[in-house]
Amino acid sequence: MSDLFFSDNVVVRSIPASDTSRWVVTFDNYGIGHGFDRSGFGQEFLAEAGISALHVMGAREDWYQYPEMGEAMKAVRQATSGAERVMTYGSSMGGYAALRFSDAAGANAVLAISPQYSIDPRKVPFEKRWIQDSRRIRWLPEIDGRLTSAARPVVVFDPTSEDGRHIALIQADIAITAIRLPHVSHPATTYLGEVGLLKPLVFQTLSGELDGPSFNRQARLARRTSSLYVSNLAQAQPGYRQELALSLARLSVERAPGNPLVGTTLARILSRAGEHDEAIAEMERVTALTNGDPNYLVHYVNALMAANRPAEALVTAREVVATWPHMAHLHAWESAVLWGAGQYDAAIEATARAITLDPQDKKYPRLLKNYRQKRAEGQAPWRWVRRWSASLGRFRSGAAS
Incomplete structure (x- = not known):
């Protein structure tokens, strides 16, 4: 060499x-x-x-x-x-x-x-x-x-x-x-x-x-x-085919229980179907399987957020951000978890960090404006926060390969 x-x-x-x-x-x-x-x-x-x-x-x-x-x-x-x-x-x-x-x-x-x-x-x-x-x-x-x-x-x-x-x-x-x-x-x-x-x-x-x-x-x-192919077919199903999506996702995990990608897909579809306890259990299995790989911890946090459990999600979200502190979208994602946990000032600070890291992204200033407006009004709109959390918390490996 x-x-x-x-x-x-x-x-x-x-x-x-x-x-x-x-x-x-x-x-x-x-x-x-x-x-x-x-x-x-x-x-x-x-x-x-x-x-x-x-x-x-x-x-x-x-x-x-x-x-x-x-x-x-x-x-x-x-x-x-x-x-x-x-x-x-x-x-x-x-x-x-x-x-x-x-x-x-x-x-x-x-x-x-x-x-x-x-x-x-x-x-x-x-x-x-x-x-x-x-x-x-x-x-x-x-x-x-x-x-x-x-x-x-x-x-x-x-x-x-x-x-x-x-x-x-x-x-x-x-x-x-x-x-x-x-x-x-x-x-x-x-x-x-x-x-x-x-x-x-x-x-x-x-x-x-x-x-x-x-x-x-x-x-x-x-x-x-291929278990991965079946898993991807599950993700591609429209909302009105939720039962088919769940059936395909479960089949993919049965075929390859050791594949964390298919387990993550199953958890995401379970969350969308309102099966939150099962989704969280699946992501706990995946995180154990991957020895706490932060790529999969993102989805564990999202499953907890979908289940209205932000306080439990916060420690893990901070662990993910500490792994990749240079990634602006993860600070914005953390802000949604913080807001859901009632830490409003910390959520505003996390969004400000996202803006500093990527000042050209227009969605971060909009997010900051919404936080400040809701803070002034004394509101904590939970559905809005969960939507932002899911959209900002991306699977890094899937998009970074």
Whole structure:
């Protein structure tokens, strides 16, 4: 293992195998970790498979908008000079980079799973999942301009989510091999891993042997064995199909009780159905299963809030915010919990922190205005607070991958 390029923003880490005729160049997904004292995306998997890899690691979730990326990609090309196959590979934010840097890396294959075209609000006003980051990042036209790729990228995505809109923009710039998998959610990497198709996809794309239509059919057929797919179908049901949604959600948990994603979906649907005790019990099971992972604690708090138990939710909400103090929407979410618990001044202070962290978001000043107005009137409108809590408390991993 050696670092071929190193700056404050980006590292290119080389982990060659015995076969250096094939290289995979990976890019981080959102939330993989800050700094460089960590593994690169797919590092263990590629090493175990005996595939030489270059891991391009960003210091933060900046969608690789670093001025030194040209130099980093020069190091990639030098390291892979003479190789028969070079593939860029990433998921979500990493999928964005796999597409954007494929030419600069000298790639003749690209695998992008659930990528974005961009998250620049001027280009994709529909994209709200990483809105605080998108407004913070300085978008570089030499990286985030019109997309080009000499290779024909393989792009896997769920067309029923925002990802479908990104792929339409990608296809307006370049030709791709599109693998469309409805209701597998974001990122599709999770589904592919569950049904055992991620490894074949990587290997076949790298070798150039992938038959896109055939793989697409195989991946769609595999949905019948997927707990995640059933769980996503449950979430997609309209309100008047509540019983079907509950039935599907319970089935998904029966199939994979150890999958916290499907347990969380069941809890959310139970809360909507007014089955609060069962929803809370399910989230307690999920939080134990995940050793208190803050991503799932968000939903535990939301289940308690839906059950009108804000005082119990408050300690856990503060734990979540302490984990990610830089995320404005979590401070606003905490404010709703504080307000529900009767801590009105603390709720106003938490909203002010959200505004400081993300001053461009217009909903936070509106929330602060409402709090101050209700405080002056001596009101504590519970339904209004619960609505804000549910809308502001997002599942970080699901949107940050």
